[in-house]
Each structure stands twice: as C-alpha cells, then as structure tokens.
Amino acid sequence: MQSAFEELKESRKTLLSRFSSGNTWGSFQDDHTEIFDQYFRKTLQESRIGQELFKKAHPFALVAVGGYGRKELCVHSDVDIVVLFGPKVPLLAKEFVDEIFFPLWDLGLDLGYAVRSIKDCLSLCKDDYQVLSSMLDERFICGDSPVYLSLIDKLLRSFTTRKAVSFARWLEDQNRIRTDIFGDSSYLLEPNLKEGIGGLRDYHHILWLSKSLFGLRTPRDLEYTGKLSHNEFQDMKDQLAFIWLVRNHLHELSGRRNDRLNLEYQEDIAHRLGFKNQRNVLAVELFMGRLHAFMGSIKSLHHSFVNAHLRNGNRAKKTPPAEEVPKHLQLHHGEISFHSATAILANPFLLMGIFAASARNECPLSLEAKRLVREFLYLVDEGFRESDEAIRGFLDIINGKDTFETLNQMFETGFLDAFIPEFARIKDRVEFDTYHIFPVGRHLLETMRYLMGSGARKEILLLDIAYEISHPERLYLAGMLHDIGKTGKDHARKGVNIARKILKRFNYDKEGIEDILFLVRHHLLLAETATRRDLNDEKVIIQCARVIGDVERLKMLYLLTYADSSATSPRVWNEWTANLVQELFFKVLHVLEKGELASADASQKTKTKKSALFRYMADMDQHDLEHFFEVMSPRYILNTSPKRMADHLSMLQSVGQEWEDPESKAFLIEAREDIAQSCWEITFLAKDRPGLFSDMAGAMALNNINVLSADIYTWHDGTALDVFRVTGPLDAIHPQETWDRLKRDLKNAFSDRSSLALRLKKKAAPSILSSMRAPKRAPNVIVDNDSSDFFTLIEVFSDDRLGLLYIITHALSTLGLDIRIAKIATKGDQIADVFYVRDLEGQKLEDKSQIEEIREALLHQLSQPSAFTTK
Amino acid sequence: MKKIEAIIKPFKLDDVKDGLSALGIKGLTVTEVKGFGRQRGHREVYRGAEYQVDFVSKIKIEVIMDEGMVAEAVESIQEKARTGEIGDGKIFILPVEEAIRIRTGETGKEAI
Numbered sequence: 004m005q006s007a008f009e010e011l012k013e014s015r016k017t018l019l020s021r022f023s024s025g026n027t028w029g030s031f032q033d034d035h036t037e038i039f040d041q042y043f044r045k046t047l048q049e050s051r052i053g054q055e056l057f058k059k060a061h062p063f064a065l066v067a068v069g070g071y072g073r074k075e076l077c078v079h080s081d082v083d084i085v086v087l088f089g090p091k092v093p094l095l096a097k098e099f100v101d102e103i104f105f106p107l108w109d110l111g112l113d114l115g116y117a118v119r120s121i122k123d124c125l126s127l128c129k130d131d132y133q134v135l136s137s138m139l140d141e142r143f144i145c146g147d148s149p150v151y152l153s154l155i156d157k158l159l160r161s162f163t164t165r166k167a168v169s170f171a172r173w174l175e176d177q178n179r180i181r182t183d184i185f186g187d188s189s190y191l192l193e194p195n196l197k198e199g200i201g202g203l204r205d206y207h208h209i210l211w212l213s214k215s216l217f218g219l220r221t222p223r224d225l226e227y228t229g230k231l232s233h234n235e236f237q238d239m240k241d242q243l244a245f246i247w248l249v250r251n252h253l254h255e256l257s258g259r260r261n262d263r264l265n266l267e268y269q270e271d272i273a274h275r276l277g278f279k280n281q282r283n284v285l286a287v288e289l290f291m292g293r294l295h296a297f298m299g300s301i302k303s304l305h306h307s308f309v310n311a312h313l314r315n316g317n318r319a320k321k322t323p324p325a326e327e328v329p330k331h332l333q334l335h336h337g338e339i340s341f342h343s344a345t346a347i348l349a350n351p352f353l354l355m356g357i358f359a360a361s362a363r364n365e366c367p368l369s370l371e372a373k374r375l376v377r378e379f380l381y382l383v384d385e386g387f388r389e390s391d392e393a394i395r396g397f398l399d400i401i402n403g404k405d406t407f408e409t410l411n412q413m414f415e416t417g418f419l420d421a422f423i424p425e426f427a428r429i430k431d432r433v434e435f436d437t438y439h440i441f442p443v444g445r446h447l448l449e450t451m452r453y454l455m456g457s458g459a460r461k462e463i464l465l466l467d468i469a470y471e472i473s474h475p476e477r478l479y480l481a482g483m484l485h486d487i488g489k490t491g492k493d494h495a496r497k498g499v500n501i502a503r504k505i506l507k508r509f510n511y512d513k514e515g516i517e518d519i520l521f522l523v524r525h526h527l528l529l530a531e532t533a534t535r536r537d538l539n540d541e542k543v544i545i546q547c548a549r550v551i552g553d554v555e556r557l558k559m560l561y562l563l564t565y566a567d568s569s570a571t572s573p574r575v576w577n578e579w580t581a582n583l584v585q586e587l588f589f590k591v592l593h594v595l596e597k598g599e600l601a602s603a604d605a606s607q608k609t610k611t612k613k614s615a616l617f618r619y620m621a622d623m624d625q626h627d628l629e630h631f632f633e634v635m636s637p638r639y640i641l642n643t644s645p646k647r648m649a650d651h652l653s654m655l656q657s658v659g660q661e662w663e664d665p666e667s668k669a670f671l672i673e674a675r676e677d678i679a680q681s682c683w684e685i686t687f688l689a690k691d692r693p694g695l696f697s698d699m700a701g702a703m704a705l706n707n708i709n710v711l712s713a714d715i716y717t718w719h720d721g722t723a724l725d726v727f728r729v730t731g732p733l734d735a736i737h738p739q740e741t742w743d744r745l746k747r748d749l750k751n752a753f754s755d756r757s758s759l760a761l762r763l764k765k766k767a768a769p770s771i772l773s774s775m776r777a778p779k780r781a782p783n784v785i786v787d788n789d790s791s792d793f794f795t796l797i798e799v800f801s802d803d804r805l806g807l808l809y810i811i812t813h814a815l816s817t818l819g820l821d822i823r824i825a826k827i828a829t830k831g832d833q834i835a836d837v838f839y840v841r842d843l844e845g846q847k848l849e850d851k852s853q854i855e856e857i858r859e860a861l862l863h864q865l866s867q868p869s870a871f872t873t874k
Numbered sequence: 875m876k877k878i879e880a881i882i883k884p885f886k887l888d889d890v891k892d893g894l895s896a897l898g899i900k901g902l903t904v905t906e907v908k909g910f911g912r913q914r915g916h917r918e919v920y921r922g923a924e925y926q927v928d929f930v931s932k933i934k935i936e937v938i939m940d941e942g943m944v945a946e947a948v949e950s951i952q953e954k955a956r957t958g959e960i961g962d963g964k965i966f967i968l969p970v971e972e973a974i975r976i977r978t979g980e981t982g983k984e985a986i
Contacts, residue, residue, distance in 0.1 A: 463923055467921050467923065537883070537957060539957070578908065579906040582927050583931050844912070844959060
C-alpha cells in the first residue's frame with residue numbers, strides 16, 4: 004500500500020496537472036484542501052507515536068487554521084495547522100510533529116504548525132488578535148474530538164460578543180495598515196489579490212466579524228441569518244471564485260506564493276481565462292476590468308457590512324436640522340436611509356434625493372439604503388433620466404459640499420451607471436500600460452476629487468484660479484465627462500458627441516454645453532503642448548491661444564489639466580510637468596488678455612485670408628503653399644492683404660535654389676509706386692540675421708530715401724520680410740535709377756565689399772546747416788518688458804529726419820540686439836517706432852543695468868544734431 | 875566605451891531619439907530633470923502673488939556606446955536638439971569602464 008506521503012505527492016501532482024490543463028478550476032481549493040486532510044488522517048492512522056500518545060492518555064486533535072481552515076488552499080498557499088492537546092503538551096509531542104511534518108517540508112511546502120494546549124491557545128488569542136483571527140477559521144481534521152470541542156466551547160465563550168468590539172477595532176486598524184501598504188486593489192494597476200483593499204482579506208474580515216459578533220459558523224450562515232441578502236451572498240461567492248481562480252493562475256505562473264498581480268502575468272492570465280481581444284479593447288483590459296469591478300464590489304460589501312454592524316459612538320456626527328432631510332428619508336447615527344421601501348416605489352426620485360441629501364449633509368448612505376438603491380435601480384428608466392427633478396438633484400450633487408464621497412457611493416451602488424448609461428460602457432476599461440493607474444470610471448471620479456479639492460491644495464495659483472471661474476458647474480461636468488469617449492482611439496473627439504447627447508438630455512443651457520464640449524474636446528491640449536512643443540516659439544502660443552479663445556476657458560482648461568493629470572498617476576503631475584504647464588498657461592493668458600493676435604476676429608481673419616491666398620496662388624503646389632502659410636508669422640498674416648501675400652510668395656519663388664542655404668546672402672527688392680498715397684512701397688526679402696534691418700536702413704539713408712513707415716516681419720523659416728513706405732526719390736523722373744543704386748549698395752554691403760558705416764560717416768560730415776537742424780523736442784525711449792513674453796519692446800519717439808532709422812537700428816544692433824519685428828510710423832515731423840528685440844541668444848532683456856545702458860545709448864544718438872545734410 | 879549625457883529641451887526628445895535610432899543606437903535612458911544654466915527661470919505675478927520658477931524643466935538622455943560611434947552620435951544630437959536659442963542644452967562625454975548585461979552576464983561591447 005502507498006504511504007500517506009507518497010499518496011499526497013501523487014494526488015497533488017495530479018491535481019496541479021489537471022489544473023494546468025484547464026480542469027478542476029472551480030473546485031481547486033476544495034480538492035487541494037481535501038488532499039491535505041487525507042494526508043493528515045492517514046499519517047495519524049499509520050503513526051506509531053500517535054498511537055502511543057493516545058495510549059498514554061494524551062489525547063490530541065489536528066486542527067486546520069487560517070486559509071487551510073477556510074478550505075482556501077491555492078496552488079502555493081501555506082498550510083497552517085495546530086496540534087491541540089488537552090491540559091498539557093507532553094514531551095513526546097515533538098517526535099510526533101517531526102514524523103508528520105518533516106516530509107512536507109521536504110516537499111517544499113510552506114507549512115506552519117503550532118503545538119499547543121487549550122490554555123495556551125486561549126491566552127495567545129487574548130494577547131494577539133492575529134492568532135485569534137487565525138483560530139476563528141479553525142476546522143477539525145482528525146484526532147480526538149472532545150479535545151477539539153472543548154477548545155471551541157471556551158473560544159466561543161471568551162471571545163465572541165465579549166471581546167468582539169475590541170477585536171473589531173483591531174480589524175479596523177489592520178484595514179488602515181493594509182490601505183497604506185497595499186493600496187486599493189479595486190483600481191490599482193497591479194492589485195494585491197489577498198491583502199489589498201477589495202482583496203480576499205476583505206471577505207475574511209466579514210467572516211471574522213460574523214463569527215465574533217454573531218457566533219456564526221460558516222460563510223453560508225451570512226445568508227441564512229440575513230446578514231447578507233441572497234443576491235449579495237451569491238454575487239460575493241461568484242466574485243470570490245473569480246479572484247481565487249486568478250490567484251491560482253498567478254501562483255502557478257510565478258512558481259511561488261505571490262499575491263501581487265504583476266503586469267507581466269496579466270496578459271497570460273487573461274488568455275488562460277479565455278478573454279479575447281475585441282475591437283478597440285485588449286483581452287487583458289477586459290480581464291483587468293472584470294477583476295477591478297469584482298474587487299470593487301467586495302470592498303464595498305465589506306465597507307457596508309462594517310458600517311451596518313459596527314456602529315460606534317465616535318461616528319455619531321452632528322445631527323443636522325431635520326428640514327434638510329427631505330420627507331421619506333431619515334438621518335440616523337450619521338447615516339441616511341429611506342423610511343421604507345414602499346416610499347421609493349411611490350416616488351422613484353427619492354433614489355436621486357437620497358444622494359443629494361447625502362452630499363448636502365456630508366453623511367453616507369446606510370447599508371440598508373444602498374441595498375435598496377441597488378434593488379430599485381430598475382426604476383431609473385428613460386423617463387427618470389430625462390426628468391427635471393432627477394437632473395436638478397444630480398446638479399445639486401455636482402455642486403455640493405461632499406461631492407466626491409457622494410459620487411463614489413453612486414458609483415459603487417451602480418446608480419451612476421443607471422443614470423448615465425454612457426458611463427457604464429467605459430467605467431471598467433483599463434488601459435494596459437504603466438501610465439494609467441485607474442480604470443476609466445475610477446479615473447473620472449478621481450479627477451472630480453482633484454477638481455473639488457483644488458481649493459485645499461497648496462498650489463495657491465490653482466486655488467486663485469479656481470475662485471475666479473464663473474461657472475464651476477461646467478468645469479465639474481467636464482471633469483465627469485472628459486473621458487466618456489474612451490472606447491478607443493481619439494477619445495477626446497468621440498467624447499464630444501457622447502457628452503453632447505448627455506447634456507442635451509440634461510436640457511443644459513447652450514452656452515454651458517459649448518464650454519463643456521470645448522473642455523472635453525481639448526482636455527489634452529495644454530499638457531501636450533507644454534511637453535511637446537517649443538514654448539519659446541510665439542507662434543505655438545498663439546495657435547494654442549486661438550484654439551482656446553478666451554480667458555475663462557483657459558482657466559477651466561488649466562484646472563482640468565491639473566485634475567486629469569493628477570488623477571492619472573502621481574507620476575504624470577509632478578513639478579516638472581507643472582512648471583511647463585504653468586509657463587504655457589501664463590503665456591497663453593497674456594496673448595489672450597492682449598487680444599489682438601488671438602481674438603475670435605483674428606482667427607476668423609486668418610482663415611479667410613488663407614483661403615483667399617490659396618485662390619490667388621492656385622498654380623502653386625498645395626503642399627508648398629501649406630508650408631509657406633505655416634511659416635508666416637501671425638502678425639504678418641493679420642497685417643497683410645492676401646493679394647500682397649501672393650506677390651511676396653511669387654517673389655520668394657523667384658529666388659530659387661540659392662534660398663535653401665540658411666546663410667544665403669541673396670535678397671530681393673521690389674519698388675512700386677502708390678499713386679493714391681503719393682509714396683513708394685519697397686518690399687525687401689532676405690535671410691534674417693542680426694543687423695540686417697540696420698543695413699537696409701543705412702542703404703536707404705545713403706540714397707536719400709526717407710522712410711515714412713515700415714513693417715518688419717521675421718518668418719519661421721528665417722525669412723525676413725520688410726515693407727517700407729518711403730517718400731519718392733529726389734529724382735522723380737528716373738526713379739528706377741535710385742532703386743538700382745539702392746540694390747547695388749546693399750549687394751556691396753552684404754558681400755563686405757564696401758562699408759556702409761564708413762560711407763555714411765563721410766556723407767554725414769558736418770555742414771554749416773547742421774546746427775540749424777538741432778532737434779526741437781527732447782526724444783524719448785521707453786523699454787517695455789511686460790507686453791510680450793517673447794520680446795522686449797523698445798519704443799522710440801523723436802523728431803523725424805533723414806537717416807534716423809539707420810541711427811536707431813544701427814545703435815540697437817551694435818548693442819547686441821536682434822530686431823525681430825518693427826513698426827515704424829511717422830506722424831507729421833514726429834516718429835513713433837516700436838522695435839521687438841531679443842538678445843543674440845533669443846532672450847528678453849531682463850538685466851536692469853543693460854536696459855538703462857540701451858536707453859542712454861539711444862537717447863545720446865537721438866540728441867545729436869542731424870548728421871545728414873540733404874533733406 | 876563612452877557615455878553620452880545630454881540635457882535637451884523636452885520637445886526635442888522625439889527628434890533626438892529618432893536621430894540616434896537612425897544611427898543604430900538601440901537603447902537610451904531618459905530622465906525628466908530640472909536645473910538652470912544661462913537660461914533663467916521665469917517669474918510671474920498673478921493677482922498680487924508671485925510665482926517664481928527657478929529651475930527649468932529639461933530632459934536628460936544617457937546613452938552608452940562604442941567609442942567609434944561617439945562623434946556621429948554627438949553630431950546627431952547637436953543637430954536635432956538645436957533651436958539656436960538659449961536653453962538648447964549641453965552634451966557631456968564620459969569614459970565608461972565596463973558594462974554588464976544583468977540577465978546574461980555578457981560584458982563590454984556585447985552588453986550595450
């Protein structure tokens with residue numbers, strides 16, 4: 004005959020291979036437990052020492068405790084057992100223990116045993132609730148039953164009811180410790196199946212409480228004694244079976260007792276359990292969705308069970324005045340409940356009403372109330388969803404004090420799904436990456452938590468902004484709905500349509516809907532722009548500002564970005580990202596506050612100009628045209644007519660190949676007469692470099708060309724485009740000669756063949772007329788660092804005279820400044836010029852002494868008597 | 875073997891990564907870092923409160939490679955990460971004494 008040990012080895016091997024091949028999944032723990040029970044029964048029969056102990060009147064019993072006691076042995080679970088003696092443990096016990104337990108160790112099993120007398124047991128239980136909890140799971144295996152019964156009798160007498168409350172408190176502490184160490188498994192990316200909140204331990208707590216509080220013996224008693232409803236018990240059983248199955252697979256795959264469902268095993272297990280990839284959803288995401296939902300239910304059941312049966316003094320909150328609790332609801336022991344179930348049937352809106360009252364009074368629903376909500380969810384039908392009363396109640400909750408907790412309860416009871424069916428489709432979706440730590444539904448709730456709590460955060464800026472929002476409700480609804488389209492790719496766009504349907508059902512006002520849909524559509528804009536685009540590029544900021552359109556929306560979007568990112572994972576919203584998003588926020592804010600570049604009008608103008616330009620340039624390659632429009636500066640587009648833009652593009656094309664070289668010295672000049680204004684317009688195109696503008700101004704001064712106004716643009720690809728309006732040349736009969744001379748001078752200057760500065764100096768030799776041309780009014784220079792995040796603005800006011808523009812621009816470029824944009828204007832005999840400058844490293848000027856130096860240098864140049872003799 | 879450490883602007887990461895992949899470099903480490911150099915942080919005053927950011931958000935990449943690759947890799951990083959303005963970052967080249975692949979125990983060139 005086979006020895007007990009051989010038999011254990013063999014049947015365990017058979018069981019495990021049956022499991023691997025997909026059999027006995029449902030009954031694995033029972034079968035596994037039975038194999039060990041068999042082993043102990045058989046060894047005891049075969050044991051010589053065992054018989055001797057009985058003969059010497061030391062009767063004993065083998066008692067399974069812990070998981071083994073509960074018949075929950077998974078693939079690599081440890082096996083805990085107590086060898087229980089009556090009054091005293093005899094010396095011989097040690098030999099017996101060696102005989103029956105050593106072989107198990109040799110098998111590599113995780114075995115824990117204790118040899119105790121009944122008295123030992125009781126005193127240990129008294130001192131250490133860990134031992135007590137494990138003893139509460141006791142199960143008789145074999146041996147002397149009177150010894151066992153005597154222990155049970157004493158255990159029941161000394162611990163159930165009498166110590167129940169202090170034991171329950173201890174369990175509560177354990178819960179807190181579990182939360183700290185293992186987190187909430189109902190939404191963690193790598194949940195701990197056993198110890199995490201929502202894990203098997205929650206169920207164990209229910210069992211232990213039912214044993215110590217009510218003296219229940221088996222799990223089934225929970226239903227028989229009405230502690231759980233039939234449905235609750237059945238659901239719990241199914242959910243636990245699923246978790247155990249996952250745990251068995253996890254143990255098998257990791258080859259050890261491992262309860263943390265690491266990412267690396269998730270796909271494998273999903274596959275083993277028969278989950279299949281579906282359109283848009285991976286098998287593993289379906290699997291994790293199911294697991295999280297089940298663990299969420301277990302968590303909520305445990306929570307409700309504790310609340311229902313362990314009400315204690317310190318929970319009693321202030322009792323709010325009765326009028327705050329609507330009819331048919333009652334506030335008792337700090338929990339809200341229905342007067343009766345029939346009240347709900349008579350008025351289904353109580354289902355929303357109870358949550359609204361919960362939010363208003365900051366009190367949770369009682370276990371019974373939650374049960375009733377679940378029971379009557381079928382009353383939440385189309386009529387309910389569209390009714391004013393329900394919608395008003397929902398909006399009250401959204402605006403309420405305790406919104407997050409209330410939403411959480413609505414989520415856990417399934418009420419939220421019933422009221423917003425679109426929510427049910429996405430709530431359990433899990434994204435299989437390390438970036439999103441919550442399933443979508445939980446993520447939406449977490450987003451709400453951060454939105455509501457932005458007041459309590461230490462980030463003062465967010466707090467300030469939150470106070471300024473005129474319609475916080477819109478922001479909250481956007482927070483609830485921003486990921487509602489998460490059924491696949493491009494979820495922000497999809498979400499807009501779904502959100503619109505929901506908001507229409509709510510009969511929400513049109514302006515509000517527009518704001519909310521905007522937020523849903525663009526909820527990723529700030530985060531993406533901040534981390535993936537160049538924030539020192541004004542065009543990026545302007546485009547962003549145009550999408551956003553107004554300051555109120557920008558503020559809401561900023562808060563939503565913060566809440567959404569924080570709720571995704573603490574790794575997503577850290578100081579690194581926060582700094583970038585904050586920088587973007589301020590830059591966009593400044594552009595929006597100044598208005599001209601990002602107003603709705605500007606965006607509209609840009610659009611119409613683009614299509615007009617495309618019509619003019621119909622011959623040009625569409626792709627090239629798109630490229631050019633992309634590199635044009637926003638100011639250029641706003642200030643230039645499509646016809647002129649087309650002219651400029653034609654000019655650009657005529658430069659040809661040479662233009663490809665960024666160092667190219669090629670340039671183009673075109674002069675046309677504006678008869679109506681009796682002046683000339685000179686267009687100048689070149690590759691930008693510091694000092695270019697000054698050269699141009701110099702060459703004009705040299706040829707006695709007086710500049711009336713000028714617009715200087717720098718495009719994105721380094722093209723400098725200057726448009727000057729000048730008075731006619733001195734020789735009005737042969738104007739072309741002047742332009743040709745200008746061209747020649749510039750060409751020489753660019754190729755360093757002649758020095759503009761030198762020639763100008765010669766030209767400016769003092770004349771007897773000079774003293775008569777002393778400036779009449781004192782010139783003024785203003786340096787403005789506030790108007791733009793990208794440039795320092797230098798404004799110059801002075802009497803006009805020939806060559807003045809050269810003097811100013813030359814001084815600026817000698818001071819190491821790069822002129823990116825300029826607006827030159829002449830009014831009568833006064834000039835008012837604005838130069839947008841940066842230093843050669845592309846930064847604004849922030850050094851006070853440098854700014855002062857520039858001011859003084861400019862003023863000095865301006866107060867010199869006129870240098871040029873011809874005017 | 876050499877290690878190249880480069881501090882770059884965040885939005886340039888993809889370009890730099892693509893450039894290095896094109897050279898056949900198979901792995902790199904990316905870290906979000908904060909610091910300052912000649913580029914200053916920025917300061918904002920909003921509703922009377924001051925928000926000062928002293929450290930600018932940057933990306934640090936680290937790549938180990940055979941000495942022969944270094945020149946090409948540096949050139950690629952420099953080209954891809956450049957905007958011509960302040961804050962484009964820096965590249966450091968350091969000697970590496972040994973590399974070991976933990977899984978297989980391979981060393982030296984084999985391990986990178």
